[in-house]
Amino acid sequence: MDQGLDREGHRLIRRLGAPLAGRAAWVVAGAVPALFLAVFFLVPVANLVLRGFHDGGSWTLAGFSEVFSAPRTWRILWFTLYTATLATAACVALGLPVAYLLHRCRFPGRGLLRAIVAVPFVLPTVVVAVAFGSLFNPGGLLEFLQLKESYLAILLALCFFNVAVIVRTTGSVWSRLDPRLGQAAQVLGASPLRTLWTVTLPALGPAIAAGASLVFLFCSTSFGIIMVLGGVKYSTLETEIWYQTTQLLDLRAAAALSVTQLVIVSGSLLASTALQRRTQQSLRLHVDDSAEHPLSPARDWFALSVTTLVVSVLLVLPMANLVIRSLRRDGQWTLQNYANLATTGSSGALSVPVWQAVWNSAWIAAVACVIAVTMGVLVSLVASRRPRNRGGRLSLTLLEGAFLLPLGVSAVTVGFGYLITLNRGPLDLRSSLVLIPIAQALVALPLVVRSLLPALRAIDPRQLEAARALGSSGWQVLRRIELPHLVRGLGLAVGFALATSLGEFGATSFLSRPDNPTLPVVIYRLFGRPGPDNYGMALAASALLACVTAIVMGAAEQARGKGVSTW
Amino acid sequence: MFTRKLTSLLAAAAVAAALGACSQPASSSTPTAGSEGSATITSSTKLTVVTHDSFALPDELKAKFAKESGLDVTYVAPGDGGALVNQLILTKDAPMGDVVFGIDNSFSGRAVDEGIITDYDSPALPATSKQFDTPDLTPIDFGDVCLNADSQWFAKEGIAVPTTLEDLVKPEYKDLLVVTNPASSSPGLSFLLATISAKGDDGYLDYWGQLVDNGVKVVQGWSDAYYTEFSGADGKGPRPLVVSYATSPAYTVTEDGSESTTVALLGTCFRQVEYAGVIAGAQNQKGAQEFIDFLLSEDVQSSIPETMYMYPVTDVALPAQWEKFAPLSEQSLTIEPDEISAGRDRWTKDWTAKVIG
Structure with a gap:
C-alpha cells in the first residue's frame, strides 16, 4: 500500500518535474550564449560608449549636442542613409531577376551559378577593395570609365557584396511559391507583367523587404569599402566612429555617433526579423512542391539578360581581373607572386611568411567556427521555442535580436571596449590570441543564427504537437525532429562561420599580433609596403583568400538541405 | 648586472612558486639602486x-x-x-x-x-x-617626410623639378601633386606640420587654399598615393609629385644601379x-x-x-643605396612636441574643413 502510494508519488513528480527540468535546461541553454555575448560584446561596448556620456564627474549628453551641432555630422549621416538606400534599391532591382532565374528556372550549370552569386557576400573587404581598385585605378582594365574614388565605384562594390542577400532571401521563397496562383491569373487574362506585379511581387513582399532591410544594414555599416574606395571625400557613420575613436580619442563624439548608428541598425534589424518571421509563417501555406520550369530564353529573356550582366560584369569581372593581375609581372605571365608567398616579402614587410598566416587563418577560423556554431545552435534552439505567454515570446525576440547586434556595432568600438574591460585578472586577454576567434565568432554569429533558425521555425507545429500527443518526451522531440531539421541548416552555418572568420579584418587587425597575423592582415600590410614584390604578393594572397573562401562557401551551398534558409 | 638579474630571477621564482600553477604573469618589485630617483x-x-x-x-x-x-x-x-x-x-x-x-x-x-x-x-x-x-x-x-618627384617625368616634360613649398603653388606645377590625408596617414600629418612650420599657424590654411586652387589631390593613405597616383612608382600613376620619405628614392634605382628615377625635395621635409x-x-x-x-x-x-x-x-x-640616393635633409622643418600636442587636433580639423570640406 505504502509502496503503491510511493510509486504513484514518484510518477507524479516525474510528470510535473519533467517540464520543469526541461524549462530549466532551456534557461541554461540560453544562458550560456547570453553570458558569452555579455562578456565579449555587450559589457565592453557599453563600457566604452558610457564613457562618452560621463565627463569624469557626472553623466552628460553634451556629446550629442556637440556632435549634432556640427554640419559635418549631418552630412555624414545623410550620406550614410542615402548611400545605403540607393545601394539597397540597386541590389533589389538586380537581385530579383537573378533570384527568379536561379530559383525558378532549371538549366545546366545552375548549381555553379548559384555558388558564384553566393561567394561575394563572404569575401573579405580587403580583397574586394583591392579587386575593384585594380579595375578602376590607373593601368586597370576599366580605367577609362574614370571611376576611381567615384561614388559609383562605392555603389558597385556595395552591390557586389549584397546582391547575394536579395537572391538568397527571395529566391528560396520564390521557389516555393505556389505556381497555380500565377497560372490562375494568366488564365483569367492577366499579362505576365501584370501577373508579376499583382500576384508574384506582393507574395514575395515580406521576403524582399526582409532581404532589403538586411542589405540596408550591411551597406550602412560598411567600413572597408568606404575607406579604401571612397578616398577622402566620403565618410559614413562607421568611418567617422573609427576616426573619432582611434585618431582623436574623442569618446564623446564617438559615443554619440555609435548610439545613432545603433538606433538605425536596430530599426532595420527589427524590421528584418519581423518580416523574416512573417515569410516563414506564410511559407507554410504554400505547397512545398518545386515550382521550377525549364529555362526558356523566349519567355525568360529579361531575367536571363540581367543575370548575365550581373554575374559577368558585377561579380566575375572584378575577381577574374584580380586573379589575372596576380599572375602577371612586368607584362609577362608568371607564378612568381605565388612562389613569393613562401617569403616574408621584400625589405622585411612581414614578420612571418604568408603561408604561416594562411595556417593562422585556418586554425583561427576553425576555432571561431566551433564557437560560433555551438553558440548559434544553442541560440537557435532556444529562440525557436514557441512559448504561449507574451513575456516568453518577448524575451525570445530580445534574445534573437541581441545576437544580431554585433552586425551593427563597429569593430573599433568592440576593440577599444575590450581594452578597457577585459583588463584585469583572468579576463586580461588583451594580448592573448584567444580573443581573435572569439571576436570573429561574434561577427559570424548573426549569420549562423540566420542560417539555423529558419530551419527550426519551418517545422510544422502540428508535427511537434503530434509527437507530444503520442507520448514523446521533450528530449525525444528534440532529438528526433528538431535536431535533424537543424542539421539541414548546419552546413550553411558552418560555411558562413568559416568564411566570415577567414575574411574578418576590422576586429582582427586590432587583436592579432605581428608574429601571428591572419591572411587579411598580411594582405593589408603588404599593400602598405613599397616594392613590386610586396604588391604582387598582396595580389596573390588576395586571390588565394578569395579562392579558399569560394571553395568553403561552395561546399556549404552543396551541403545545405533543400529549401532551408530563407534569410 | 649579474646580481641584479639573479635577484630578480629569485624573486620571480619565489612569486611563481607562491602562485603555484597560476598562469598570471609573475611580477614583483625588486629594490635596486635606481638611477632615476625611484627606489623600486x-x-x-x-x-x-x-x-x-x-x-x-x-x-x-x-x-x-x-x-x-x-x-x-x-x-x-x-x-x-x-x-x-x-x-x-x-x-x-x-x-x-x-x-x-x-x-x-x-x-x-x-x-x-x-x-x-x-x-x-x-x-x-x-x-x-x-x-x-x-x-x-x-x-x-x-627620418624625413619629404615630397618626392619623378625626375624622369620632369626631364621628359622639360619642366624644372620644384624645390620649395612656394614652387608648388605656381601655375607650371598645377595638378601635379598628390598628398595623403593628415587625419588618417602619418606622412600626411608630417607634411601638414611641415607647412605649418614653414607658413605659421596663421598662414598655413591660406597656403593650403592655394594648393587646392593649384589642383592638389588628397588620398587616404601612403600606399594609395605612392603606388597608384605617383608616376614614379610601379603603379605609374598620373602625378609626378607625392608625399613620401627621404629614403624612398633608394627603392626606385634603375637596374644598372647608377641612378634613381625619383628624388626627394629636401626643402620640403619634416623631421x-x-x-x-x-x-x-x-x-x-x-x-x-x-x-x-x-x-x-x-x-x-x-x-x-x-x-x-x-x-x-x-x-x-x-x-x-641610402648613402647614394637617400640623403637626409640639411634643413628639415620641425615643430616642438608640446606645440604639436596642443595644436594637432585643431590643425587636422581646420585642414579637413578647408581642403576636403
Whole structure:
C-alpha cells in the first residue's frame, strides 16, 4: 500500500518535474550564449560608449549636442542613409531577376551559378577593395570609365557584396511559391507583367523587404569599402566612429555617433526579423512542391539578360581581373607572386611568411567556427521555442535580436571596449590570441543564427504537437525532429562561420599580433609596403583568400538541405 | 648586472612558486639602486612590447633578445602611431604592456602630458644622439617626410623639378601633386606640420587654399598615393609629385644601379623621430628598460633601415643605396612636441574643413 502510494508519488513528480527540468535546461541553454555575448560584446561596448556620456564627474549628453551641432555630422549621416538606400534599391532591382532565374528556372550549370552569386557576400573587404581598385585605378582594365574614388565605384562594390542577400532571401521563397496562383491569373487574362506585379511581387513582399532591410544594414555599416574606395571625400557613420575613436580619442563624439548608428541598425534589424518571421509563417501555406520550369530564353529573356550582366560584369569581372593581375609581372605571365608567398616579402614587410598566416587563418577560423556554431545552435534552439505567454515570446525576440547586434556595432568600438574591460585578472586577454576567434565568432554569429533558425521555425507545429500527443518526451522531440531539421541548416552555418572568420579584418587587425597575423592582415600590410614584390604578393594572397573562401562557401551551398534558409 | 638579474630571477621564482600553477604573469618589485630617483622598479618573467603596426624586427634579433634577457616576450601591434598612443591613454589604469615603441614626435607631447610613460634615460643612447632626446622617452630612429618627384617625368616634360613649398603653388606645377590625408596617414600629418612650420599657424590654411586652387589631390593613405597616383612608382600613376620619405628614392634605382628615377625635395621635409618608452604602471619595468637598451644595440640599429625605412639614431653603417640616393635633409622643418600636442587636433580639423570640406 505504502509502496503503491510511493510509486504513484514518484510518477507524479516525474510528470510535473519533467517540464520543469526541461524549462530549466532551456534557461541554461540560453544562458550560456547570453553570458558569452555579455562578456565579449555587450559589457565592453557599453563600457566604452558610457564613457562618452560621463565627463569624469557626472553623466552628460553634451556629446550629442556637440556632435549634432556640427554640419559635418549631418552630412555624414545623410550620406550614410542615402548611400545605403540607393545601394539597397540597386541590389533589389538586380537581385530579383537573378533570384527568379536561379530559383525558378532549371538549366545546366545552375548549381555553379548559384555558388558564384553566393561567394561575394563572404569575401573579405580587403580583397574586394583591392579587386575593384585594380579595375578602376590607373593601368586597370576599366580605367577609362574614370571611376576611381567615384561614388559609383562605392555603389558597385556595395552591390557586389549584397546582391547575394536579395537572391538568397527571395529566391528560396520564390521557389516555393505556389505556381497555380500565377497560372490562375494568366488564365483569367492577366499579362505576365501584370501577373508579376499583382500576384508574384506582393507574395514575395515580406521576403524582399526582409532581404532589403538586411542589405540596408550591411551597406550602412560598411567600413572597408568606404575607406579604401571612397578616398577622402566620403565618410559614413562607421568611418567617422573609427576616426573619432582611434585618431582623436574623442569618446564623446564617438559615443554619440555609435548610439545613432545603433538606433538605425536596430530599426532595420527589427524590421528584418519581423518580416523574416512573417515569410516563414506564410511559407507554410504554400505547397512545398518545386515550382521550377525549364529555362526558356523566349519567355525568360529579361531575367536571363540581367543575370548575365550581373554575374559577368558585377561579380566575375572584378575577381577574374584580380586573379589575372596576380599572375602577371612586368607584362609577362608568371607564378612568381605565388612562389613569393613562401617569403616574408621584400625589405622585411612581414614578420612571418604568408603561408604561416594562411595556417593562422585556418586554425583561427576553425576555432571561431566551433564557437560560433555551438553558440548559434544553442541560440537557435532556444529562440525557436514557441512559448504561449507574451513575456516568453518577448524575451525570445530580445534574445534573437541581441545576437544580431554585433552586425551593427563597429569593430573599433568592440576593440577599444575590450581594452578597457577585459583588463584585469583572468579576463586580461588583451594580448592573448584567444580573443581573435572569439571576436570573429561574434561577427559570424548573426549569420549562423540566420542560417539555423529558419530551419527550426519551418517545422510544422502540428508535427511537434503530434509527437507530444503520442507520448514523446521533450528530449525525444528534440532529438528526433528538431535536431535533424537543424542539421539541414548546419552546413550553411558552418560555411558562413568559416568564411566570415577567414575574411574578418576590422576586429582582427586590432587583436592579432605581428608574429601571428591572419591572411587579411598580411594582405593589408603588404599593400602598405613599397616594392613590386610586396604588391604582387598582396595580389596573390588576395586571390588565394578569395579562392579558399569560394571553395568553403561552395561546399556549404552543396551541403545545405533543400529549401532551408530563407534569410 | 649579474646580481641584479639573479635577484630578480629569485624573486620571480619565489612569486611563481607562491602562485603555484597560476598562469598570471609573475611580477614583483625588486629594490635596486635606481638611477632615476625611484627606489623600486618592477620586474617579471614576461614582457609585453606594444608597437605601432609598422614595427618590424628580424626573427633572429627577437630570438636574441629573448635568449639574452631570459624573458618570455609578447609583441602586440594594435594600430598606427596615433591609434597606439590613444590606446595607451585609454588603458592607463591597467596598461596593456610594459614597453612601447613607435610614438613619434607628433604624438610624444600628448603621450608625456597624459602620463602614460615612466621616465627612463637609457645608458645605451650615445651622447652624439642626444639631439633627438626628449623627456621621458628614448629616441630609436628618425627620418624625413619629404615630397618626392619623378625626375624622369620632369626631364621628359622639360619642366624644372620644384624645390620649395612656394614652387608648388605656381601655375607650371598645377595638378601635379598628390598628398595623403593628415587625419588618417602619418606622412600626411608630417607634411601638414611641415607647412605649418614653414607658413605659421596663421598662414598655413591660406597656403593650403592655394594648393587646392593649384589642383592638389588628397588620398587616404601612403600606399594609395605612392603606388597608384605617383608616376614614379610601379603603379605609374598620373602625378609626378607625392608625399613620401627621404629614403624612398633608394627603392626606385634603375637596374644598372647608377641612378634613381625619383628624388626627394629636401626643402620640403619634416623631421620625424620615433621613440620608445617604459609604460607607466608596467608589470616589468626592468624588462622594459632592457628592451629599450636592446633597441639601441648595434644589431637592431643596423637592421632599422632595411626593416622600417628609417635612419638609426646611433652611428651605424647605412645601406649603400641610402648613402647614394637617400640623403637626409640639411634643413628639415620641425615643430616642438608640446606645440604639436596642443595644436594637432585643431590643425587636422581646420585642414579637413578647408581642403576636403
